[in-house]
């Protein structure tokens with residue numbers, strides 16, 4: 001069982017030094033939940049804000065959990081969000097491979113090195129994997145902990161299956177986290193966890209330490225569910241004699257005060273949010289502020305582009321307390337991003353949603369988009385907002401009554417009677433011409449503009465709430481259709 005150190009020396013020699021290096025290390029589960037996306041973003045920001053290197057590593061050692069196409073979801077999400085990686089399975093790098101299942105041999109070698117160093121041991125006990133992982137394992141009762149070298153070699157020679165366990169020493173362990181500060185635990189609360197499983201694959205708890213070291217990771221950013229394992233990681237780094245990276249544990253993203261967000265309970269993933277009509281930029285901006293706040297001059301700023309986040313980001317602004325995912329807040333961010341788009345970009349994004357309800361090619365998408373832009377929280381709200389263009393909905397006469405506009409069915413009858421011939425006689429059907437004609441008419445009739453606009457809008461759209469006012473709606477409908485609808489309104493009033 002002597003160890004050839006050459007392999008380890010070569011591995012050490014490959015490790016890049018001198019720059020900040022961070023990694024996002026997702027397990028390919030088939031979706032990117034909001035907490036994961038936030039971890040990816042913070043990890044990327046720590047690297048980018050310090051001129052460092054950002055690495056993508058795929059953690060697929062739990063073969064039972066593998067899902068087809070899951071890695072593509074990760075690539076696609078990262079690319080859409082602009083979280084580019086400098087090293088990873090697809091782009092390679094100095095410490096490849098970047099997929100854990102392809103690093104299998106490495107873990108076995110390091111586990112055996114740790115046995116040599118006395119910080120791990122072969123365990124031949126018959127145990128199911130769930131027993132091994134449960135942590136309910138009484139190490140003082142484990143007969144394998146104190147096997148002699150000869151006994152171990154004899155069992156290995158017999159070909160007995162084994163796991164390799166970490167030998168937790170007596171005493172206490174203190175580690176430092178950039179967000180949570182110093183944490184000390186008594187080692188008797190830590191189990192002799194499995195490092196290498198019977199199938200020769202490492203547990204996550206072992207693989208992450210080996211990989212983070214061999215990849216030269218300076219800042220390990222992950223969810224705070226890993227805080228309780230951090231002392232064991234520390235002991236592993238110390239056992240190997242390696243530098244301990246800066247730990248940055250992020251508190252969970254919660255659905256409400258009690259529950260973490262979870263796919264199983266129907267909480268949305270990044271892709272679900274996209275499908276619900278949220279813009280990537282708005283999601284990212286919102287997620288950035290879920291558990292991080294800017295400081296100084298920017299402490300009140302809410303809207304950040306990705307390059308602005310790179311400038312403003314400082315990991316000391318990451319919060320210890322869990323963040324609650326607030327749909328209304330995300331809606332607000334999305335509306336701001338939709339409003340800030342150029343009219344052309346908005347029209348392009350809105351077109352498929354507009355065309356879900358507006359099939360009539362005579363109705364101009366750009367004009368419809370222009371009335372929607374200021375009144376839209378999500379792209380998916382659009383079809384319902386513009387459904388009246390293709391078909392005038394059935395509506396009741398009570399829609400013509402509006403206190404603020406000083407209208408009732410009687411007033412509206414008079415207004416529509418007056419406005420129909422004026423609009424019919426208009427030589428040019430432009431927004432300005434329609435607007436001026438309506439304002440002139442209101443003046444002539446000595447009524448408030450709203451008193452005239454209300455019945456025109458109701459008759460044109462058949463809805464109380466519309467994107468755009470009477471003028472824009474009539475303009476989009478065209479003269480013929482407008483007049484037809486206003487006449488229909490009038491007959492409804494007279495019936």
Ligand code: GLU
Nearest residue numbers: 025026027059208221222
């Ligand atoms: N594969 C782990 C996860 O998806 C990563 C944890 C870590 O970043 O170390 O939760």
